[in-house]
Amino acid sequence: MNQLKQYFLDKNSTSPFVDEVLEFIDLGTIPERMKGKNILTLEMKGQDGKWHACFIIPQTYDKNHNLTNVLMTLSDIDDFKKRELEAKEKLKEAAIEAKQANLAKTNFLRRISHDIRTPLNGIVGMINLSERYSNDTDKLYECKEKVLTSLDYLLSLINDILDTNKVESGTLVLENKPFNLIDIINKIIAIVETNCEQHNLQFYGGKDMSKIIHRNFVGSGEYLNRLLMNIASNAIKYNREGGSVTLYCTELSSDDTHALYEFVCKDTGLGMSEEFQKHAFEPFTCEGKPTTTGYNGTGLGLSIVKDIVEMMHGTIQMESKENVGTTFKILLPLQIDPNPQIIKPIQTKPLNLTNKKRLFQRKSHTPK
Template sequence: MPISYAVGYALSQDFEQATMRELFRYADKNMYIDKNRAKMEEAAEEKRINQSLLAKVKDMGYHFSDCLYCDAFMDKYRTLRASSEFFLAENGSYSGAVEQIVRKLATDSTRKTIWTQLQIDYLKEHLTNKNFVHEISYQYRKGDSPLHGRLTVIFYDASRDGAVHHFILGFEVFHDKNIAAADEKLQLTQYYEQMKQIILENGNYVEALLDTAEVVCTADFTHDRLENIFYHSNSLQKFNMKVSLPCSYNEYCVKHKELITEDTIENYRIVDSSAKLLERFHTGEKQVIVEYREKDINGKPIWLQKTVLMSRDTVYDSELQKESTVVHGIILFKNTAVFHEKDQQEKERLQLAFEKADSASRAKTEFVNRMSHDIRTPINGIIGMLDIIRKNKDNEKKVEECLDKIQLSAGHLMSLADDVLDMSKLESGRLVLEEVSFNLLQVIDEVFSLVNAQLLEMKLSHHTHRKNLHHMMVIGSPTRLRQIMVNLFSNAIKDNKIGGTIDTYTEEISFDGTTAWFEFKIKDSGIGMSEKFVKEELFDIFTQEQVDARTRYKGSGLGMSIVRQLIEAMNGTIEVESILGKGTTFIFRLPFKINQPESSLLDTKESLSAISEKSMKKGNAASEVNSLNNNCLDGMHILLVEDNDLNMEIAEFYLQEYGARIEKAWNGKEAVEKFLASAPNTYDMILMDIMMPVMDGLEASLAIRLSKRTDAKNIPIIAMTAQASKECMQQCSDAGMNGHLTKPVASQKLIETIIEFT
């Protein structure tokens, strides 16, 4: 065989063996996991069965500290429950267990009897489903003390021939009524074993109670006897109960009642006698917990929690040589002052929260009242003005005056609706800030133009101050900046005095190469605000300092809250300085990323002049539109899609006034059908409402864009909707629309948009 072949063969053999070893290792690992899982499932099932067996034993009225489940056919047993001192293994041979029981619990005189009566043959003969309990008394010595007890064998089920198959063997140790335990801890341990099995079938619970208690007492309520008191660590100094034991539990409670405070004495009376506790035990209660205040050894009131755990026990009277049943108890005392201090603090916190919530609720009620007034007032004004117009149709001056007032009232209603919608978006986190490039000074000058008429009406002097404005092309939300400034400017106007002043300041305060910080200041000579209102309420929703007869429109009370939340959303800050009767200054600072290279910056003075001139022209947009030729839409054929009669009539009026020819569709489906049925290029534009029956505007726009018409992809489609959110705009864009108009649509904006897209 060639060497190369031999080497290759050896390597392949090694590889096969390695692969086989890995496969076997993998199989062994899975087998190990499966075995462990099977063991866990088996243990869980065994635990469930044990709990079921113990529940049946308990239903029969037995509470064994030590208990076995035995199989007469298999001669086996397993432990259902065991105390800390139980002497048998967890499982094993039943016959072997009998030998250990006899050695442990029998004396010379009782050994043969106990052994015989525990034999399986004896039990098969004497234990049946009719005679299902067999009891065996025993006595043995532990040191110098004689102990008595009882073995109880309970029939569980039988085999086919009727002989006992499974049975339960319970162990009970009786306490000697007349002989005190040599070790007090032993007695407490015995009580503990009873309690953890009887109270809640939960040793951890009782153990936790014993560990956290500062004083533990044992009592025999059947014979009204307080037996022992155990103190934890330094509790003796704090809780010295000053009693000689044993004593009457009732007498101890009567004497102790003098220390209980009057406001908690009723709690203490629940556990102040053996009779009351026995009555509770016999009605099914195994534990009673009360809290009360008592005076400590220094006379200082402290809170105590008293827990009484009760169980039925069998005791042996060596003088009378007979057994009797008693109700034993463990009484635990715990200082709960710390919890009550925390509880008091929590109550105070909740009270403050309640007061704040109540204050907010009152503010909301006031807001609703104001909104009701502010909505009804302009509506009543509009209705009244319409009545006046009807009666003065020939009085042109009066009609114009009424129309101006109607327009003012409608504008106020729109402002209220905008505030409520903005607040809703801000509170729900649904407000999305746009990120576009804009000219900062242009927006500022637009704001001045918007409020110019109000300045003139109030005869206010307005002075502008600008400093260090090196960067003007920025990236951010011009819409929200304009909203903030208009809100603050409007407040400065309406809360000013006739002939007063307003000063506005704009300054670039820092620049790090990419982001510039700007400080904006609006200072007025108006009525001002109180220091308390500025600190506590100014930026809360629904709040206004003056709640007078509101003869003028004063807004929703949401404006300042919206301003603050918008500024915070834009990563800025706001401060307020105000003196009641003298005026207010708002200072807010905002960062904007720069959208202009450093090298292309214009000279400050030149740029200010140029931008100011341009923005002032933009601010007078109304006059520009008014100067438009009434026939600027002459020859245009527009498909107007709207399901509301009034909106349709208003839009038709605006469009026809400027010369457009209109065709109407009352839902999206009708609009699509009219478009597809017309000759190509019949319509110059489609104005599309969004929310309509049969087919909405988004579906209709998409259907038009997807059609095979030659003009389907080019015809301008403009959305008209009351929804002004960024999400809605995006949906319109996704549906193939070119633009977006927010209702109510002003004639100026409508005509400008049509001209822009044609």
């Protein structure tokens, strides 16, 4: 018993187990504590910092069934206890993450219900307004543009939701088809430039800043377009009036089968807080800052971008500072198309219009 005290306690001990140890080895209370039990157990740390388990086991009783002798044993359970504590910590973290995920989904449902109703109400309003101004061409054109903008947002919203569901269920499959990188970049630039003009933003980059050597690839051109559009849309959405968006790509290296491309999207917008950056790529997360479009978004865009980039065996990096802007850099290895289809211009023969011209002249001089 004295050895046990010396091992676990000393006169200067600050161990949190001091009171528990003293209570556990109190011989005067053992018979009472043993009633209805076959063993007493205490887990504690010793002076060496290791975990131990102390057991008190009844040995003999007198004729009145009073406990007279006990066996006290000590076991080293340091490895087991550490694994147990690690497991408990992981369970605790998992519970916290599950709670945060449920809260994020609740906030997501609240945001998405608002974001669906807003453009739908706008579309209905514009259609009703167009009926009142059926003879005003300028007003009808304005209504049409607003309807198309709302429809584009709704389509993006639905695509994000569907893709998130596919990722979570493991059913998202990237197609493997030939595509032309320049065609994709040109289409994206045309859309981004137009959106920048609508929101009084400057656009830089495009073909002038891009370095494209190989242009024909095999892979998912559709999802490459999607992830670049998501990044560019965020650059516009979370920008400020008079700000800028820069978008370009560079071929860094290549071999016989693949070319490594870096896609860069930079904006001079609102930026992200340091705390939000820790969760920016998690689904359903949204910082809630004001946007140029008036739509807060679902918080799924960056999550989907990261999933697609990883499925394409690439990486994504983000640098952001509040009130300064955000820069995304995406590295993707693209599979070079070994047999690209070259679309040749249609060869046409000159038409001989001599006889037709004479016939036309004769008809034109025929009196009515």
